[in-house]
């Protein structure tokens with residue numbers, strides 16, 4: 001067994017000395033560190049539990065999986081514990097970093113074939129092991145393939161892995177829309193029958209292309225477009241012309257993985273026997289060919305961050321451009337992609353007619369394709385005088401909505417669509433962290449017991465334990481601790497291990513927190529808009545569902561949306577349904593009027609537009625079907641033909657017209673009510 005189970009890794013932050021930062025994820029920062037008693041260099045992933053409110057189950061799963069796995073190609077945790085409101089996961093230090101980072105810093109065009117074959121063989125071995133034990137990784141990508149200084153390859157990041165043997169509610173997690181869009185298999189997007197380990201084979205094929213080209217197919221596009229392209233286009237692959245440098249067997253191996261029908265994809269075990277892997281070499285070869293000569297990981301990480309900041313400065317004008325943003329996130333190895341279609345639709349609905357002006361200020365028409373998403377702006381931003389080329393907004397909005405329509409139609413043959421999954425539940429997005437939100441204030445703390453549920457023990461040592469050192473020792477134990485961690489530890493010297501607000505979606509934010517979130521996450525812009533409510537079909541469902549799996553809608557880094565509404569009886573449109581969530585619903589009570597107002601406005605606008613459209617259609621159908629013996633209309637025609645000759649006649653005609661108009665609107669109202677009743681009946 002490769003991991004040193006005999007070694008006792010301390011579960012106390014004071015026993016470690018943190019050095020430089022070597023990686024960054026969505027809510028985690030990874031440091032090189034020294035385990036003082038063992039005199040061993042390790043990596044420590046520090047997760048800020050305050051930023052993981054929605055994803056404790058993911059964290060628990062990650063830590064649990066990292067404790068039981070026992071395979072040389074999987075990154076196993078030595079131990080884990082909490083310190084303040086941070087979770088520390090101690091693991092072997094992988095000095096080469098991730099394949100993505102190696103490519104970004106030294107191989108922007110991708111690796112040579114023998115390197116790729118070697119890397120992929122190791123990853124495939126890890127997948128064979130995971131699949132054999134009934135696990136789907138669900139996030140296979142170059143950013144999660146780590147290499148150590150000896151060229152050993154390990155697949156990491158089990159935050160979204162799932163177990164095939166789960167039953168009941170947990171089994172539903174395999175119907176969950178999870179992963180990172182570019183690597184996501186079509187069946188994961190479709191959510192038709194759930195999916196199995198073959199989803200990993202698709203991601204594996206995409207990863208092969210990523211390692212060959214330096215980027216994944218569609219990586220520069222926003223997620224909606226990635227979905228469309230994955231579902232509508234032929235599967236991506238190695239091109240016989242463009243990719244001449246690669247062998248036929250490599251092309252065939254990729255083609256075998258990237259088949260849309262999961263049943264036709266090989267199992268990991270069978271794939272391992274593919275002739276392509278005969279090109280694979282030793283770990284030593286990897287160390288010599290891609291690790292040797294690289295700058296130390298921390299330095300590379302710093303350089304990549306600087307490069308990213310530089311790019312952001314250069315692209316200042318394009319900063320709002322989602323495709324550019326995607327590219328930035330890709331460079332960082334994470335993908336903070338907003339994928340809230342409802343949000344986009346609501347933002348679209350909030351645009352008033354008079355916002356749509358002639359497109360006189362479009363800066364560069366030729367750039368339209370690459371900028372089509374960047375104007376999905378928040379209403380508040382739109383009103384800002386220095387922002388917003390409104391005409392471009394409307395223009396791009398239309399493009400974006402066309403894509404939405406395309407997406408819906410390309411998914412039309414499937415009973416459950418991502419749109420429906422999205423519609424089923426909203427969750428608090430990045431706006432959670434908005435320090436100015438009044439809803440943060442004065443919130444009762446969550447009970448400690450529920451928070452401690454996530455603390456578990458591994459068989460081979462202590463896993464995920466509290467360091468138990470909130471007595472002040474932690475605050476002074478390591479001079480090399482980043483300042484924010486020391487400060488945050490000091491804040492909770494005498495309180496519970498995890499601060500009261502750590503697991504609550506509402507929290508009191510101190511100025512220190514605000515500074516931290518503003519400086520550390522300044523590049524992670526929020527496009528998620530004003531929707532801060534979670535919609536449920538039924539409040540009973542809210543009570544009975546496995547909230548651990550069912551609640552998360554948006555996770556930065558990996559995208560995750562749960563298909564809370566898998567029943568074919570689910571709602572059939574994407575508008576907010578006031579029947580589904582009554583005003584007394586707990587889901588609504590959690591939100592302030594201010595946070596929900598824009599959504600309500602949008603819904604109102606949508607309903608008005610729909611109502612007008614329905615009335616128009618009813619009239620049209622009645623006219624064309626000749627079914628119009630309605631005396632009211634006959635009279636209307638007659639009245640309109642009367643030419644009053646006396647004041648009294650004029651008065652009477654005017655009264656008749658008024659009466660007929662009110663009868664007309666009452667009929668329209670009746671039709672609308674009938675339609676509503678019909679919808680409610682269908683829904684029920």
Ligand SMILES: Nc1ncnc2c1ncn2[C@@H]1O[C@H](COP(=O)(O)OP(=O)(O)OP(=O)(O)O)[C@@H](O)[C@H]1O
Pocket residue numbers: 022023024025026027028030043045075091092093094095097098101143144146156157159333334335556557558
């Ligand atoms: N053991 C390790 N040794 C060296 N570097 C590591 C190690 N673990 C992680 N890293 C680096 O830190 C980065 C972030 O880690 P990780 O992927 O675990 O965080 P995350 O929050 O789960 O990320 P995301 O969800 O965005 O993929 C990795 O991409 C990798 O570059």
